Amino acid sequence: MASVQSPVVVPIRSLGPGHRERIAAHLLALDEHDRYLRFGYAANDEQVQRYVDTLDFERDDIFGIYNRNLELIAMAHLAFIVDAKSPNCAEFGVSVLKKARGRGYGQRLFERASVHARNEGVDMLFIHALSENHAMIAIARKAGAKLERFGGETDAYLRLPPATIDTRMTELLDEQLAQTDYRLKQQAKQFWDFLAGLQEVRRGVREGRHRSGQ
Numbered sequence: 001m002a003s004v005q006s007p008v009v010v011p012i013r014s015l016g017p018g019h020r021e022r023i024a025a026h027l028l029a030l031d032e033h034d035r036y037l038r039f040g041y042a043a044n045d046e047q048v049q050r051y052v053d054t055l056d057f058e059r060d061d062i063f064g065i066y067n068r069n070l071e072l073i074a075m076a077h078l079a080f081i082v083d084a085k086s087p088n089c090a091e092f093g094v095s096v097l098k099k100a101r102g103r104g105y106g107q108r109l110f111e112r113a114s115v116h117a118r119n120e121g122v123d124m125l126f127i128h129a130l131s132e133n134h135a136m137i138a139i140a141r142k143a144g145a146k147l148e149r150f151g152g153e154t155d156a157y158l159r160l161p162p163a164t165i166d167t168r169m170t171e172l173l174d175e176q177l178a179q180t181d182y183r184l185k186q187q188a189k190q191f192w193d194f195l196a197g198l199q200e201v202r203r204g205v206r207e208g209r210h211r212s213g214q
Contacts, residue, residue, distance in 0.1 A: 009177070010103075028048055060080055069185075077092070089126055115167050119167055
């Protein structure tokens, strides 16, 4: 009987204003086509920066996945819709760097955002994507969302059940894991940066001795 492998845990942490610079670096690293899929148009650098500068961390929630170099390789924006007609609705958007694709990060971010949305009282999660954004549409379809296509654009609607003790505990544990993971990566990066600097100093000393001995 084949053993069932447990899914790999992907630390996903919530991002605040202090991460704005890394969010900008992540989005600016997207090429023209990826920006087109993410924003619905081929946003230039200025437009991307304006989007980052206007992120409202008090109203919305941003989630991200960092690699060991503290590079933001995937991020999601859960935007709460301020509309009297849709008081419990939120929109989900996601981007993943090319080098980090094929690992299910978009799906993991969607699951993380969905749990958080439930805990915040959201009962309808909305996705607006270009119809050619197959990865995003696949995420919505896998979640059981209702899809409506209008020419080159597709809207997906997912009804969310109410929050439970389990969803609240899951989010709490996930955030604690992500915070710990981030601190460990931060400490490791500081160590390796220090070591690289030390090696550079030693290299300079050796080169200086070599020149003086000539």
